[in-house]
Amino acid sequence: MKVIELLAARRDNWRELEKLCQQWETPLSGRPGAVQVTRFAFLYRAACADLALADAYHLPPTTVEYLHQLVGRAHNQMYRGRGFNFAAWLPEMLEALPRRLLHDNSLRLAFVIFWGMFIAAAVLAYHSPAVADHVLGKDMVTGMEQMYDKPIEGRDADESTAMAGFYTYHNPGIGLQCFACGLLLGIGGLFITISNAAILGAVFGHMAATPQSDNFFHFVTAHGPFELSAVVLASGAGMRLGFSIVDTRGWRRGAALRRAAREAVPSICASIVLFALAALIEGFVSPSALPYWSKAAVAIVSTLLMLFFLLALGHARRSTLQLDKNSATG
Amino acid sequence: MTDSRSPLDTRIEIVTPENIAFQYRLAGPFARLPAYLVDLALRIAVVLFVGFMGMMAFGVAGVPGIGLGLLAVVGFVTEWFYGGLFEALWNGQTPGKRLFRLRVLTAEGQPINAWQAVLRNFLRGADSLPWMCYQVGLLSAASNDRFQRLGDLAAGTMVVIEQRVLRADMVRIEQPEALRLAAQLPPGLIVSRSLARALSAYVTRRQMFSWRRRIEIALHLAEPLRVSLGLPPRTDPDQLLCAVYHLAFIADRLSEPPPPTRQSEPLVFS
Numbered sequence: 232m233k234v235i236e237l238l239a240a241r242r243d244n245w246r247e248l249e250k251l252c253q254q255w256e257t258p259l260s261g262r263p264g265a266v267q268v269t270r271f272a273f274l275y276r277a278a279c280a281d282l283a284l285a286d287a288y289h290l291p292p293t294t295v296e297y298l299h300q301l302v303g304r305a306h307n308q309m310y311r312g313r314g315f316n317f318a319a320w321l322p323e324m325l326e327a328l329p330r331r332l333l334h335d336n337s338l339r340l341a342f343v344i345f346w347g348m349f350i351a352a353a354v355l356a357y358h359s360p361a362v363a364d365h366v367l368g369k370d371m372v373t374g375m376e377q378m379y380d381k382p383i384e385g386r387d388a389d390e391s392t393a394m395a396g397f398y399t400y401h402n403p404g405i406g407l408q409c410f411a412c413g414l415l416l417g418i419g420g421l422f423i424t425i426s427n428a429a430i431l432g433a434v435f436g437h438m439a440a441t442p443q444s445d446n447f448f449h450f451v452t453a454h455g456p457f458e459l460s461a462v463v464l465a466s467g468a469g470m471r472l473g474f475s476i477v478d479t480r481g482w483r484r485g486a487a488l489r490r491a492a493r494e495a496v497p498s499i500c501a502s503i504v505l506f507a508l509a510a511l512i513e514g515f516v517s518p519s520a521l522p523y524w525s526k527a528a529v530a531i532v533s534t535l536l537m538l539f540f541l542l543a544l545g546h547a548r549r550s551t552l553q554l555d556k557n558s559a560t561g
Numbered sequence: 562m563t564d565s566r567s568p569l570d571t572r573i574e575i576v577t578p579e580n581i582a583f584q585y586r587l588a589g590p591f592a593r594l595p596a597y598l599v600d601l602a603l604r605i606a607v608v609l610f611v612g613f614m615g616m617m618a619f620g621v622a623g624v625p626g627i628g629l630g631l632l633a634v635v636g637f638v639t640e641w642f643y644g645g646l647f648e649a650l651w652n653g654q655t656p657g658k659r660l661f662r663l664r665v666l667t668a669e670g671q672p673i674n675a676w677q678a679v680l681r682n683f684l685r686g687a688d689s690l691p692w693m694c695y696q697v698g699l700l701s702a703a704s705n706d707r708f709q710r711l712g713d714l715a716a717g718t719m720v721v722i723e724q725r726v727l728r729a730d731m732v733r734i735e736q737p738e739a740l741r742l743a744a745q746l747p748p749g750l751i752v753s754r755s756l757a758r759a760l761s762a763y764v765t766r767r768q769m770f771s772w773r774r775r776i777e778i779a780l781h782l783a784e785p786l787r788v789s790l791g792l793p794p795r796t797d798p799d800q801l802l803c804a805v806y807h808l809a810f811i812a813d814r815l816s817e818p819p820p821p822t823r824q825s826e827p828l829v830f831s
Contacts, residue, residue: 234809234810234811235810235811275579276579279577279579279581279583280581282581282583283581283582289752289754289757289809289810291757291758291761291762291765291810292758292761292762292765293761293765298583299583299584299585300723300724302577302581302583303575303583303584303585303721303723304723306575306577306583306670307652307653307664307666307672307723308652310578310671310672311652311672312648312649312650312652312653312672312673312674312675312678313672313674313675314649314650314675315649315650315675316675387626388624388626389624389625389626389627390626391626392624392626392627392629392630393625393626393627393629393630393633394626394630395630396629396630396631396632396633396634397629397630397633399630399633399634399637400633400634400636400637400640401633403637403641404637404640404641407641407683407686408686410683410684410686411683411684411685411686411687411688412686412687412690414684414687414711414715415687415697419687472715485714485717488714488715489714489715489716489717491715492680492715492716493676493680495680496676496679496680496683499683500679514630
């Protein structure tokens with residue numbers, strides 16, 4: 232058979248496949264019916280066969296090019312992304328994540344570095360105002376002092392909502408930046424963690440030494456645990472990425488990075504959840520006129536919640552789901 | 562999954578579960594830039610729209626703060642989750658990528674899953690350094706063979722171009738000189754694969770060249786062909802290639818008399 236006849240015989244099939252692709256590529260087209268799927272699969276296999284035999288058929292390069300594109304397009308409609316599978320995320324977040332975090336050296340390192348630097352900066356800034364000026368800059372120091380001049384008397388719900396929204400926008404952004412910078416061989420993550428810890432520690436240390444210290448702690452106590460833990464968690468997740476490229480544990484660097492990245496996603500998601508909770512508390516509880524003990528109670532409860540997540544869920548016995556998996560493989 | 566690339570081409574070969582190898586064109590930074598800008602504009606438009614509507618609605622109600630809070634939350638979601646959500650739900654495409662026919666796939670050519678979509682967009686924070694100029698991402702894309710930025714490397718993804726070329730038809734030869742020449746050629750002419758490829762590449766593109774240029778290009782192939790076919794030296798090289806092309810791809814061999822070599826073959830079944 233001559234090439235031109237072959238093309239004439241196949242053209243209708245290709246056009247039909249093309250039309251189905253076009254139809255399915257429209258995002259809101261709905262699910263195709265069973266008949267359509269079967270027809271699509273048939274046409275796709277036929278196009279694949281034509282492409283495989285293109286060389287034997289002496290098909291011209293333009294047609295081969297066309298077939299590459301058609302098969303590629305149909306392939307992407309045939310094998311589609313599954314979207315979000317939230318049913319699988321829940322055990323991942325509540326079972327696998329705490330267990331992983333409990334044994335995560337990057338998280339330990341981030342924790343030690345962050346709190347070490349925080350306490351060091353706080354002690355230094357407490358004893359010498361020059362340190363705070365140096366770390367934070369004069370303007371920020373005076374700004375902070377003015378901000379906490381007035382006692383916390385509460386503000387209306389309207390302003391609180393605006394501020395909660397602002398914190399939701401601002402704080403997880405910093406966390407995600409920490410995470411992303413960890414990818415730069417871990418050095419970017421170390422740098423950002425240390426600088427964040429130094430700034431926050433200097434603020435705490437300096438404010439503790441000023442007359443406004445009561446107002447300051449009145450404001451920061453309630454949301455502090457969630458927010459600072461979220462920063463540590465995000466930094467740890469980022470360092471995990473960065474260090475995986477350096478210490479590959481026998482994997483190739485690319486594979487080690489992909490493995491670490493897969494495991495870092497739940498961590499950074501948890502960090503965003505913590506940031507969001509902190510933003511809610513910072514928006515509504517922290518500036519309210521509630522007595523100090525209630526704010527301290529919020530801080531204690533949130534710390535206990537995180538400890539429960541890490542220790543209780545992390546040490547929890549394997550769930551039935553994973554027992555099944557183990558018995559199936561073993 | 563195996564892949565092989567020709568050294569100077571931005572194509573990547575994918576082997577499907579059907580055991581068919583097909584090629585994608587990879588999308589480099591400058592194919593992705595317009596899609597990125599469209600997405601950026603769309604994100605800004607959404608934030609402005611929500612902000613405007615929120616301020617209007619809640620401002621009239623006397624609580625503009627709720628509108629502001631809503632605006633900030635929408636700003637956060639569009640900044641960090643826009644790409645991840647769309648790529649997970651739209652099979653690897655955002656509206657901008659859809660407009661420019663780009664798609665995110667795994668490095669093996671499979672569809673991406675949700676965590677890959679989310680991760681590669683979270684890591685924009687590193688790629689867009691310094692100051693949203695994407696220098697790190699550009700450097701990373703330039704130093705590997707799939708134009709992967711850091712987020713792509715970590716998530717194991719790549720971006721391909723889904724072209725749509727609608728022409729699969731063959732060029733037909735209509736000029737009478739070429740058809741006349743084709744009739745003079747020996748009907749049993751066997752055209753090898755590489756010759757067929759060269760012929761069709763030439764015939765598809767010859768319209769783009771001037772007459773002199775055609776002669777110059779065609780002569781490389783036409784001269785040895787002319788000698789081996791025993792044609793007179795004044796044969797037009799352009800028309801000769803068209804004639805051989807016609808014979809190889811279009812002319813109906815069955816309607817012609819069988820080649821003489823067949824007749825001299827022994828009849829084995831007699």
